[in-house]
Amino acid sequence: MSRIISIHSFRGGTGKSNITANVAAQFAFKGKRVGVIDTDIQSPGIHVLFGMDEEQIDKSLNDYLWGRCSIEEAAYDVSDRIGSGSGSIHLIPSSIRVGEIARVLREGYDVGLLNEGFRALTHKLKLDYLFIDTHPGLNEETLLSVAVSDSLIIILRPDQQDFQGTAVTVDVARKLDVPHLLLVVNMALSSYDFDDLQQQIETIYSAQVATILPLSEDVARLQSADIFSLRYPDHPFSQAIREIVAHVEASG
C-alpha cells in the first residue's frame, strides 16, 4: 500500500526541500519506489537537488494542472542522477519558467486536480511513497496536500515565529484528521540542550519530534547541489535523516 507524505513548514527557509529530497532519496536507497512532487508552484526548487535544470524540464506539474498532459508525463526518473541503489525515484517538478509561475499566480488552478494527480501517480508509477514538497504557509493547495496525506512532517527552526506558526499548522492538521504527525527541528545551534528542546516541543504540540538537526556549515557548503545524505552517509546530518526515515517507517 502506498503512502502519501507531505512535508511542510509554516515559513520559508527552513530547509524543507533539502530534507524532503534527502528523506526521499534514503527510501529509494533502501529499495523503495518513491515519488517527489514539488507543489511549491510559486517558488519551486527541489529539482536542483536532483540535478535538474530548466532545459531538462519539458513537462511540469503546471502542464498537468492546465490539462496539457497527464501527471505521469510530467514525472522524471532521476534514480541514476543520485545513485539511489535498488529503488527508484521519480520527480514531478513545478515549472521554473517565470511566465508560467506568473500565470499560476494570476489565474490559479483547480486545486482538486492535485488530489487526482496524487492518486494517479501512486497508482501508475506503483509508488511505495509519494512525498509532497509543499508551499510554506497554509493556502488551499497546502491544505489539500495535508488533507490527503497519511503523514505530515512539519519542519521548524528553533525561533519564536516558527514556534507560533507550527502551533497553528499542527491544530489545522489535527482538524483534517491527518493520521500521523511528525515534527523535525532544523538549524538548531549546537549550544542548545537538544533533549530539553525536544521535550519542550513535544509537550507544547503534543506531537513527536523525529529529530533535531543541528545547523550545519557542511550542508550549507554543498549549496543544494547534491543529496547530502547519499554523498556523506556518516555525517551527523545524514544520521538524523535516517532517524526521520525510521519514524516514517514505524508509523506505516
Added chain:
Amino acid sequence: MYYQIVMTDQAALIQDLFSEETTSLQGVMETVRLTDGELLFSRGDSGDAFYIIETGHIRIFTLAEEGQELTLNTLGPGEVFGEMALVDDQPRSASAVAVGFATLRRLRREDFLAGIRSSPALALVIIQLLNERARYLIDYIERLGHWTKLVAEGQYDQVMGCVQANADVEDRVLASVADAMRRMVQAVQEREERLREEVAQLRVQVDETKRKRQVAEITETAYFQELAQQARCLREQAGK
C-alpha cells in the same frame, strides 16, 4: 631580545665615535658614577640625556596605582636607554635607579645636537637606533593585528599563548598592550560563555490566544470545512 642586541651594537658604535681622538666629539660624553640605590632620574623629570651602561645595573621603575614601586625592567652593561630624549624634551615616563655600583656614559641633548654638525656619523648612528625602535614597534603592531584576527576567529587559546610569550618583553608599553589584550580576550570569552548559556536555555513559547484566532481564521472558511469533509470520506474509503 632582538631589541637589546641591536642596542648593544649601537652602544659600542657610539662609544667608538666619542673616543676617536680625531673628532671634536672626544670628551663630550661624561661619566656618571652611581652608588647602590642612587636615583639617576625620576618620573616626570625633564628628559634631556641618553645613557650607555658601562658597568653595573640600572632598574627602571614606576609607581603602581596602589603606590608601590613597579619594576619595568633592569638593564645591564652595554645596554642603552633614553635615546628619545636626544630628539625631544618630553618628561621621563619612568624613574631610573642604580642596583649596586654603576658606571654610565651620558650624552646630553645639547651636546648631541652640537655634535651632529661636525659628525654626520653620530647623527646616523642615533637615527639607526631610533629606526630600530620604530621597526620593533611596527613588528609588534603586526603581531597585534594577527592576535586580533585570532580573536575574531574565536581562537582564544592560541591568542593567550602568543600574548603570554610577549608578556615579558623589555618594553613596558608593549607589555601593557599584551596585558590589555589578555584581559580583552578573557572578557570576550566570558561574555560569549554567558550568551551561550542564555541561548541554551531557549524557551519554546506559543501565544495561545493568537493560536486560536489564527486556526479559526483558516478552519472557519467554507473551503476548509468542505475539504475536511472530503478528507474524512477519502480516509473512510481507504480504510475499507
